[in-house]
Amino acid sequence: MSVQTGNTASPLAPEWLAVPADLNALQEPMWAGSVQRNGLGELTVGGRSVSELKQQFGTPLFVMDEADFRARARAFKDSFDAAFADICGGVDVYYAGKSFLCSAVVKWVEEEGLCLDTASGGELAVAARAGIAGERVALHGNNKSDAELNRALDMGLGRIVVDSLSELARVGDIAQSRGEQAKVMLRLTPGVHAHTHEFIATAHEDQKFGLSMAADTTEQAGLSAAEEAVAAASAHPGIDLLGLHCHIGSQIFEPDGFALAAEKLLRFLAAMQEKYSIVMPELDLGGGYGIAYTPVDTPRPAADIATAMAAVVRSTCAELGIESPRISIEPGRAIVGSTTFTLYEVGTLKTVRVDTPAASGGREDGNNVTYPRRYVSVDGGMSDNARPVLYDADYSAILASRTSAAAPQLSRVVGKHCESGDIVVRDVYLPEDVAAGDLLAVPGTGAYCWALSSNYNYLARPGVVAVRDGSARLIVRGETEEDLLNRDMGV
Numbered sequence: 367m368s369v370q371t372g373n374t375a376s377p378l379a380p381e382w383l384a385v386p387a388d389l390n391a392l393q394e395p396m397w398a399g400s401v402q403r404n405g406l407g408e409l410t411v412g413g414r415s416v417s418e419l420k421q422q423f424g425t426p427l428f429v430m431d432e433a434d435f436r437a438r439a440r441a442f443k444d445s446f447d448a449a450f451a452d453i454c455g456g457v458d459v460y461y462a463g464k465s466f467l468c469s470a471v472v473k474w475v476e477e478e479g480l481c482l483d484t485a486s487g488g489e490l491a492v493a494a495r496a497g498i499a500g501e502r503v504a505l506h507g508n509n510k511s512d513a514e515l516n517r518a519l520d521m522g523l524g525r526i527v528v529d530s531l532s533e534l535a536r537v538g539d540i541a542q543s544r545g546e547q548a549k550v551m552l553r554l555t556p557g558v559h560a561h562t563h564e565f566i567a568t569a570h571e572d573q574k575f576g577l578s579m580a581a582d583t584t585e586q587a588g589l590s591a592a593e594e595a596v597a598a599a600s601a602h603p604g605i606d607l608l609g610l611h612c613h614i615g616s617q618i619f620e621p622d623g624f625a626l627a628a629e630k631l632l633r634f635l636a637a638m639q640e641k642y643s644i645v646m647p648e649l650d651l652g653g654g655y656g657i658a659y660t661p662v663d664t665p666r667p668a669a670d671i672a673t674a675m676a677a678v679v680r681s682t683c684a685e686l687g688i689e690s691p692r693i694s695i696e697p698g699r700a701i702v703g704s705t706t707f708t709l710y711e712v713g714t715l716k717t718v719r720v721d722t723p724a725a726s727g728g729r730e731d732g733n734n735v736t737y738p739r740r741y742v743s744v745d746g747g748m749s750d751n752a753r754p755v756l757y758d759a760d761y762s763a764i765l766a767s768r769t770s771a772a773a774p775q776l777s778r779v780v781g782k783h784c785e786s787g788d789i790v791v792r793d794v795y796l797p798e799d800v801a802a803g804d805l806l807a808v809p810g811t812g813a814y815c816w817a818l819s820s821n822y823n824y825l826a827r828p829g830v831v832a833v834r835d836g837s838a839r840l841i842v843r844g845e846t847e848e849d850l851l852n853r854d855m856g857v
């Protein structure tokens with residue numbers, strides 16, 4: 367058995383991972399707009415260096431570029447408004463708060479002209495605290511409680527997105543008992559399957575969300591659950607039926623799936639309008655636009671997606687002879703994902719030898735060959751980024767506190783939890799001389815990282831700092847040991 371010590375193009379690396387020409391370079395489009403290296407070689411964001419941020423706030427830390435968040439929010443609003451101007455006068459963009467939510471972000475969303483999509487009473491509480499007008503807020507969820515529905519009505523929500531026939535009846539009854547009408551959208555499953563990881567694709571029929579558009583999915587022969595819901599909603603005195611909604615999945619790059627879903631929903635909307643003599647003025651096409659987590663991800667600009675979707679809406683409405691409903695969309699990840707990187711401090715380093723068959727790039731003599739894999743442990747892990755464990759999600763990382771001229775070495779960035787699956791970045795080339803005390807930055811952690819964070823192993827959840835024009839402010843403070851012990855009722 368021989369031992370390979372070469373540190374370029376390791377056979378242990380996945381096929382998609384190339385050895386970067388320059389390990390110190392920030393590869394587009396994974397990073398927020400203001401991230402760069404300063405004269406000392408350190409990463410800076412919004413004019414603040416990572417060592418300053420580490421000193422002021424500690425690590426791990428979510429570092430968000432506020433201007434970049436605002437720019438991405440505006441890009442969605444402006445490009446969809448422009449593409450749909452002649453079709454329905456513009457588009458309402460609901461930022462999906464489940465991806466990352468706190469009061470400051472609600473404020474930015476409102477200031478940039480967007481609306482807010484929430485999915486629980488807790489998210490509604492954040493919206494209320496931030497003071498956004500209720501009519502600019504939507505409530506989602508497949509199992510909303512009566513308390514959540516009452517809270518939505520108390521806040522005068524612009525829309526409640528109903529997910530099932532039983533919920534429809536409940537929403538209508540609650541609103542009627544209050545002498546009100548709930549503004550309702552019906553979430554449908556259009557059977558458009560997004561090309562993405564199964565756990566985050568939500569358009570399958572065999573899943574918990576939405577009302578099926580397939581025939582015979584209710585007790586009433588021939589009727590789809592979707593049609594039964596339209597009929598029931600339009601007949602219920604407690605319901606003001608605004609329109610239809612769908613969300614076909616997440617981390618989708620090509621616009622075709624969104625366009626097909628739009629077409630299906632428009633055909634259904636036209637058929638329902640004719641059959642039940644009702645007008646549904648709204649159509650919400652959900653979120654799911656992909657971002658770059660690694661150098662091989664190639665997200666489309668918002669304007670390209672908007673143009674493709676607008677073309678289908680325009681031609682379908684013309685063919686059906688209907689006026690286009692007002693369109694809305696719900697991007698989360700594509701607004702916040704790339705605004706943020708997680709800053710970690712490197713601790714333990716360890717190199718293991720991995721056996722692979724010679725055919726995988728080693729010698730052709732039939733013997734196994736071993737290759738080095740370096741484990742770089744950081745001071746966080748699956749508690750601040752559960753996506754690699756949940757979805758096999760890939761990330762990237764870069765040495766942030768300095769540059770290095772050392773050779774690239776295939777590395778695996780791991781956390782400090784008691785799980786061997788506690789992986790932050792499965793495969794990345796980092797400089798050979800990365801050492802304890804260095805800072806690493808993992809880009810693309812703005813969405814579904816802090817939001818999914820936990821206290822596993824009693825780790826304190828990191829804070830989120832927003833940096834802009836040279837000033838950094840905590841928008842969510844990190845937890846302290848006191849926070850961790852607060853809910854323990856004692857001996």
Ligand SMILES: Cc1ncc(COP(=O)(O)O)c(C=O)c1O
Pocket residue numbers: 462464465483506613615616617652653654655696697698699700813
């Ligand atoms: C109904 C709905 N809308 C919008 C989103 C946001 O998706 P993304 O963050 O991928 O844009 C989700 C995500 O799960 C969703 O379920």
